[in-house]
Every structure is written in structure tokens, then in C-alpha cells.
Amino acid sequence: MAADLLLVFPYFFDGRSKHWQFPPLGLAYIASYVRSRGYRVKVLDCTFLDKQEAVSLIGRERARVVGVYSMLSMVSSAKELAAAARDSCEAVIAGGPMPSSYPAMFLKDFDVVVQGEGEISVAELLDKMDGRSEPHLDGVKGLWLSTRMNGGRVSFTGGRPLVKDLDEFPFPARDLFDHSAYQSYYRRNFGYTMTSMVASRGCPFSCDFCWRPDYGRVYRVRSPENIVQEMEEVRNKWGYERIWFADELFIASKKHIIKLCEEIVKQRVDVLWECLSRVDLFDAEVANAMKKAGCYKVIFGLESGDDHVLSNLMNKKIKTSQSISAVKTAKKAGMQVGAFFILGYPGENNQTMLKTIRLASTLPLDYFSMTVPYPLPGTGLYEKVQDRMEAFEWEKPMHGWDHKLLFKHDFSLEKLRYGMWKAKTQSKLRKKLGPFYVLLKPYEIYTDLKFKRMN
Numbered sequence: 001m002a003a004d005l006l007l008v009f010p011y012f013f014d015g016r017s018k019h020w021q022f023p024p025l026g027l028a029y030i031a032s033y034v035r036s037r038g039y040r041v042k043v044l045d046c047t048f049l050d051k052q053e054a055v056s057l058i059g060r061e062r063a064r065v066v067g068v069y070s071m072l073s074m075v076s077s078a079k080e081l082a083a084a085a086r087d088s089c090e091a092v093i094a095g096g097p098m099p100s101s102y103p104a105m106f107l108k109d110f111d112v113v114v115q116g117e118g119e120i121s122v123a124e125l126l127d128k129m130d131g132r133s134e135p136h137l138d139g140v141k142g143l144w145l146s147t148r149m150n151g152g153r154v155s156f157t158g159g160r161p162l163v164k165d166l167d168e169f170p171f172p173a174r175d176l177f178d179h180s181a182y183q184s185y186y187r188r189n190f191g192y193t194m195t196s197m198v199a200s201r202g203c204p205f206s207c208d209f210c211w212r213p214d215y216g217r218v219y220r221v222r223s224p225e226n227i228v229q230e231m232e233e234v235r236n237k238w239g240y241e242r243i244w245f246a247d248e249l250f251i252a253s254k255k256h257i258i259k260l261c262e263e264i265v266k267q268r269v270d271v272l273w274e275c276l277s278r279v280d281l282f283d284a285e286v287a288n289a290m291k292k293a294g295c296y297k298v299i300f301g302l303e304s305g306d307d308h309v310l311s312n313l314m315n316k317k318i319k320t321s322q323s324i325s326a327v328k329t330a331k332k333a334g335m336q337v338g339a340f341f342i343l344g345y346p347g348e349n350n351q352t353m354l355k356t357i358r359l360a361s362t363l364p365l366d367y368f369s370m371t372v373p374y375p376l377p378g379t380g381l382y383e384k385v386q387d388r389m390e391a392f393e394w395e396k397p398m399h400g401w402d403h404k405l406l407f408k409h410d411f412s413l414e415k416l417r418y419g420m421w422k423a424k425t426q427s428k429l430r431k432k433l434g435p436f437y438v439l440l441k442p443y444e445i446y447t448d449l450k451f452k453r454m455n
């Protein structure tokens with residue numbers, strides 16, 4: 001029987017890179033919620049498919065409503081797949097990070113754009129189409145209605161209030177995804193299996209470069225019992241060995257994280273996990289509790305090695321002394337430590353960038369990524385450079401050395417790439433040479449000078 005709702009993840013993995021791939025949790029959450037209201041739901045996850053296959057599966061399914069996810073790197077394929085669905089369904093709807101921040105960009109190709117948290121908006125939309133409630137879509141909050149759906153004019157039905165208690169949502173519908181494909185990809189490339197989970201939604205901070213329109217600044221967290229129950233399911237039912245917590249702010253309160261760790265230990269969940277953390281919320285007590293509960297890796301958003309850049313340009317509200325202390329504390333607790341840095345934030349100079357390069361290469365990090373600033377629509381960073389934007393959409397995910405400047409910068413991409421290469425090289429050499437690294441100090445001074453001279 002045809003599905004009431006077909007949810008499409010329009011991402012086609014090229015198979016060439018070796019990066020993380022996860023079933024999209026947003027779609028899995030919508031699927032489980034809508035299913036709990038009695039609708040038939042299917043998911044078309046294109047990660048391991050090719051486009052032709054996806055197009056013909058959409059046509060064959062003939063679902064009543066087709067919902068397509070989109071983030072920055074998927075706008076064109078989301079639109080292509082929407083076009084493929086158009087003739088065989090009653091409505092094509094869009095949702096996810098890009099449609100939430102730029103509904104107008106999707107209203108030509110889609111009938112409805114769902115802005116923000118999707119579970120209840122989609123369920124109420126299906127109720128209308130199914131005749132369970134009176135048919136006018138303007139009664140459903142969080143929808144942008146296209147001209148086709150609204151008598152020739154675009155309209156917005158008003159903001160969707162956030163659900164207060166996240167425990168009310170059923171766990172994401174993992175049964176709708178092909179775990180064997182994900183797991184064999186992980187085994188082949190990493191030697192273990194890992195999938196993602198989210199324990200909270202939203203973040204009360206306002207870092208200048210960070211984009212969060214789906215859940216905004218209101219922070220909501222699931223109860224420790226509810227989180228641990230899902231961890232058990234991921235481990236025991238789906239067989240994943242590791243979990244990556246994809247939360248924007250995994251550690252927001254010491255009390256909560258310690259309770260969560262105690263619950264994991266109490267329930268004896270035999271799974272390793274990793275998460276992101278801010279440095280100001282991380283101390284020895286938290287680190288030890290996390291390690292005991294199976295956290296083997298923590299990744300910090302350190303961003304810069306200069307306090308002025310951190311507070312005045314990035315609004316990160318941390319200091320480099322806190323970064324250094326958090327990394328050391330995590331190492332002492334026996335965790336692997338990763339970090340993110342941004343090099344060349346608008347307003348930076350040679351000195352501040354060299355401080356970042358030095359911090360990244362001197363801290364005892366197991367891994368770090370350094371990128372150029374990426375202005376995501378809707379952020380302070382984007383506002384600062386919007387009149388200098390040269391490219392907008394990222395056709396493909398950008399990793400490693402693949403970076404590209406999306407705006408006309410005071411620094412060349414070549415200089416920033418050189419800075420990133422210098423940070424990586426210095427860090428490798430320090431690790432290799434230990435105390436003998438002093439012998440390479442002239443090399444560091446020479447490359448500092450070269451970096452300064454580049455435009």
C-alpha cells in the first residue's frame with residue numbers, strides 16, 4: 001500500500017571520501033512521530049543510491065505527501081527530487097536547515113515549506129490532508145504555503161511553538177534505514193561502527209558564525225533515563241559499537257551531565273561515545289564521570305588562539321586559558337581530544353592567526369580541523385560579509401584541504417591554506433620530535449615570516 005508520507009534525504013555519497021555518514025535523524029524523528037499518529041511512513045535515504053534509482057523509487061512509491069530534507073550542500077538535489085515527485089503525489093514539502101532559514105528559496109519547487117521543528121507540523125499537515133481535521137492549512141503553525149496551496153499568494157501560518165518536553169517524542173525510526181550499508185561503510189573505513197544521537201535541542205549561546213534556526217536559543221534536554229534507553233536500543237537492537245552525540249550543546253549543565261553519566265553506568269550500557277563540548281563547561285569532575293561512562297573522545301570548539309578574536313569578533317565567550325585547561329583536563333582523564341579552529345575570521349590580522357596556528361600545534365590534541373570562515377546564511381558572520389559574497393551554495397561538503405572562500409576576503413585562499421598546512425605540519429613534527437622540536441624552531445620562524453608576507 002502506498003505510504004501517506006515519503007521522507008527523502010537527497011544526499012548522494014560519491015563513495016570517494018572517507019567521511020562520517022549517518023542516517024538523517026531529523027527525518028527519523030518525523031517518521032516515528034507521524035507513525036505514532038497512525039500514518040504509513042517510508043524513507044528514501046539516497047546516501048548509498050544513485051540519482052536515477054532515487055527518481056524511479058519516488059515515482060514508484062506514489063506516496064500522498066513527499067517530504068524532502070535540505071541543508072546547504074543539498075539544495076539542488078532536493079529540488080531535483082521534488083520535481084520527480086511532483087506528478088505522483090498530492091503535495092511536496094521541504095524542511096530542514098536550509099528551508100527553515102530560507103523558505104523563499106524553496107517555494108517555487110515545493111508546495112509547502114516547514115519551518116523549524118518538524119514533527120508536529122508535519123503530523124498536523126497530514127491530518128488536514130487526510131480529513132482528520134478541517135482542511136485549511138493556515139491552522140497549522142510553522143508552514144510557508146506556496147502560491148499553489150494558497151490561492152495565488154505566499155503566506156506564513158506563524159511560528160511553530162517548540163515542544164517543551166523532548167521525552168514526549170518517540171525515539172527516531174531507525175528501522176526505516178539500511179543499517180547494514182552504514183555499518184559496512186564504517187567497518188571498511190574506520191574499523192568500527194558508529195551512528196548519531198541527539199540528547200538535546202537548541203543552544204543559548206550566540207557564536208557569530210553558528211547557525212541554529214531550527215531550534216534557536218531555547219535549550220531543551222531529554223531526561224537521563226530517556227537518553228540512556230535510546231543508547232541501549234542503538235547498541236543492543238541496532239548493533240552499533242559507538243555513538244556520536246550530534247547535539248549543538250551536549251554539556252549545558254554539570255548536574256545534568258553527571259546524572260546522565262551515572263545513569264549510563266547504572267544501566268551498564270556497553271557502548272563507547274563521543275561528543276562536542278564548550279571548554280567553559282568542562283572540568284575534571286565532568287571529564288572523569290564521562291570517561292567512566294564510556295566517553296572516549298571529546299571535541300572542543302576552540303576556534304581561535306586570540307582572546308580578542310574569541311570575544312570581540314566571534315562572540316564565543318571563552319578564553320584561550322580555558323581552552324588550554326579543558327584540553328589538558330580531558331587528556332588527563334584519558335580521553336582522546338579533538339578541536340575545531342577557524343583561520344582568517346573577518347577582522348583578524350597576521351598576529352592573531354599565528355596565535356591560532358601556534359595554539360593548534362602546541363596543544364596535546366589527537367585531532368584538529370582548521371577551516372576558513374564559512375558564512376552560513378542567518379549568522380552574524382554572513383551579515384558581515386554578505387555584500388562580498390562570491391558563491392553561496394556548497395555543491396559538495398568541504399573537508400580537509402578542499403576549502404574554498406565564499407566571499408571576497410582581505411586574505412587570499414592560498415595564504416589561509418598555507419596557515420592550515422603550517423599548523424598541521426608543526427603539530428605533526430612536535431608529536432614526532434618531542435623535546436627535540438626546539439631544533440626546528442628556525443623552521444617555525446621562517447614559515448611565520450613567509451605566512452606574514454603572503455597576501
Ligand code: B12
Nearest residue numbers: 022025026067068071072073095096097114117118397398
Ligand atoms: C549530524 C550532522 C552532520 C553529519 C551527517 C548529516 C546527517 N546525515 O545527519 C555530517 C557530519 C556528515 C555532516 C556534514 C555536513 N554538515 Co552537518 N550537521 C549535523 C548536525 C550536527 C546534526 C543534524 C541532526 O541530526 N540534527 C538533529 C535533528 C533532530 O534535527 P534536524 O535535522 O534539524 O531536523 C529537524 C528540523 O530541521 C525539521 N526537519 C528536518 N528535515 C526535515 C524534512 C522535512 C520534509 C520537514 C518537513 C522537516 C524537516 O524537523 C526535524 C525534527 O524536528 C547539524 C547541527 C544540528 N544540531 O542540527 C549539522 C548541520 C546540519 N550541518 C551543516 C553543514 C553546513 C554540514 C556540511 C555542509 C559541512 C561541511 N563540512 O561541508 C556537511 C555536508 C554533509 C553532506 N552530506 O552534504 C549545517 C547546515 C547549515 C545549513 N544552513 O544548511 C548544520 C545545521 C550545522 C551548522 N550549524 O552549521 N553534518
Ligand code: SF4
Nearest residue numbers: 203205206207210248
Ligand atoms: S558554536 Fe556551539 S556554543 Fe556557539 S552558538 Fe553554536 S552550538 Fe552554541
